[in-house]
Amino acid sequence: MIRLLCLLLVAVSMHAGPPTALAIRNARVVTVSGPVIEKGTVLVRDGLFEAVGTNVAIPPDAWIIEGERLTVYPGLIDALSTAGMPDAAPATGSARTPAPAPAAPQQPRTRVRGPEDRPSCTSWLRAADQLDPADRRIEQLRSLGFTTAVVFPTRGIFAGQGAVVNLAGEKKAMVVASPAAQYLTLSTGGFLSFPGSLMGVMAYMRQMYLDAEHYRAERDRYNAHPAGAKRPDYDRALEGVIESPRILLPASREVELDRMTRFARDLKQPTVLYGGTEAYAAASRLRDAAMPVLVSLKWPERSREADPDDIDSTRTLEVRERAPSSPAALAKAGARFALYTEGQSGRDLKLAMKRALDAGLQPLDAVKAFTLAPAEIYGVADRLGSIDKGKIANLVVTDGELFNEKTKIKYIIIDGAKYEPAPEMGEEVAR
């Protein structure tokens, strides 16, 4: 019986598994963690980096990719995504954007009395459980050079727990780390349902984290001496909150970046801000507060439906002009930041990236903001984000400088398995 199982396993791995070893030699290797190797070899075995350098012996069983004229980067990480999440709301990161509709109207509708009723809360939802590997956006992201995304359920105020996922393979093998963070929004219900205002959401969050602290203390006390004590109630909303190692708070405008930095101190939670549109105006303060920011590459633009006779305010115009300089400003200040595509692809993403680079973002800083920086922010830099021995073998191989308009992506390697950009998506990317 055992022998048969072994045989079967071997058969399966021979049939579907990637080659156990893969070497890319004589390529330009951008390790991100160390200096660029102009002519080097990356050796991958069993889905991990086995060796990187100029002097790597290639074992006889390794498949070889000739790396002449090719550049190898760590696989890109989309730091905030809804790829693979069924009916997620867009992650815009501002209190001023319209509130995403609740996932499903609760019937019959009961009146919410306050934070104690846990409105708009699905803190226990896990992206890792919700993941749909057949979602077309996963292949789309992969074709753009992304090997990994940090995906979140995004509906409601306490939307749920994200996961760091690799963008290929079987569902059970995709999850790299979970839970990655709790996704918080500032969506409100007007006069109909608590919380109906920005200050209401903030009060709700504050109460929730105080409740979590109390819940934990009560639970620990009971578990230490259950005999003779009343057992505390179970609260899945607080369980979800407690399980999350950090929180994501939306902050796009300058006032929001300052407000949420202060608020995070109040909540006493490890925090990452997302949005970051006006980070150009707050970069040094974010650095001083050691507050990491995920910057959306969707730069603010005049709506296509806007009345052509309306003239925007100077402030609005200035924000549109300066927003793409946010990544450069953060890099210059030495603040921690990562970039996310906010669902853009093809030409839109190329243009958005070009504007950030034109505004002074150094190409290497851009690469870091899509690799090591998000890995560090989510606490997975021990396995992702750079080309180093022992880390997960995620790579993107190009025929030139990444983010250059003419550059084409040749291969994407995820967990040591080689993929090529989907033809129609590759076309789109190439243009």
Added chain:
Amino acid sequence: MIRFAILMAAAGLALSAPPPVVVENATVLTVTKGTFKGSVLIRDGKIAEVGEKVLIPPDAQVIDAGGQFVMPGIIDPHSHIAAESVNEGSISVSSMVDIHDVIDPQSIGIYRALAGGVTSVCVLHGSANSIGGLSAVIKTRWGKDAQGLLLDGAKPILKMALGENVKRPGNAVALYGDLQPSPRYPATRMGTEDVIREAFTEARAYQKSWKDYEARRARGENPLPPRRDLKLEPLVAVLEGKCLVHAHCYRADEILMLLKLSKEFNFKIAALVHVLEGYKVAREIAAYGAGATTFSDWWSYKVEAADAIPYNAALMTRKGVLVSLNSDDPELMRHLNTEAAKTMKYGGLTEEEALACITINPAKQLGLDARIGSIEPGKDADLVIFDKHPLSNFAKVQKVLIDGQVYFDRDRDVSGRAERELRKKALLDKAKQREAEQKKSSARRPQ
């Protein structure tokens, strides 16, 4: 070496401290200490000396206000400028929310208020519910961030409200496409009283749970602390006199109800807000000791605001009520001096009494009269310079100083307009250019 270090330290101090400021040759309207021609000396953001003659330090920055009028910065005790949210209207007791969380320092209303001579503002929660949220007292320090606007040391102020806004009977709301009556309790004035009584009853029980906890700890026990409740904490602060209450009200009957209810729970209403029928129960308000903050001549925007008269402020003042005027509106806020002047026309308040309605009286209602509200040594140097007497319709604000610093200067504003126009035009041109480029590149894209 040590001497050198001391010298350097002294030099550093001298550099960091702003130079003294003297406003000279002005008609000084102190509000509390009379009116005279003279000067004001400012040191470290505070008023140092006021008089017909003050000694001008050699390093002082001198502002010649010859022929002009200096008054204390105007204080608006009821406004909603600079708040990104005003009402948590979904529930009847929302004391867990705090305007401090949502101050937007880039709100243009701040600059406009400043240009109207307003230097301190109580940014209140709205009046959608019986017990609203905590308010924020700010100074109009245009250009500072949200923290930089706060008037530090101000006591917390809780907003309460009575009447039509909070009961909203039959107010239809769209729920899944259908119009339905608002499901929120209360629907009547009786219900409002009940909501407030219930909230403070709950607060008393909460206060007791903490007292019991402290007592058990004092006995050497190790109990689990009670769950902190952000809704009840401000109410306990009210019961303990650590938080002021400003209560929105219109009708005489509801005013008396609230005064009685607060006595039942042994807390004090610091100010009745709007209080348009205050003139009917002025004696009772004065006996209780509550302040009243009202409009000069703005009424009939709803049924409960119908029985109002422009003599309200003057009549209440004559009965011994501490009266102030407020704007509740970003436009009205820009000419509170004119509103004050109306109390002279309607009811014959003196110049000083009229000015007190927008300076020292609101300062007292906010518990800040030791800091702001008059031109007296030791107070914050918040000053407005008008070209004419501020109670004249023709007076224009020339300069506004907050903590001794010039935050508004009419000449600077006017002369900067051309430059701002140019900057805007450049931005518009750039935006157009960008749009054109994007169109071009999308035209190249195969369809």
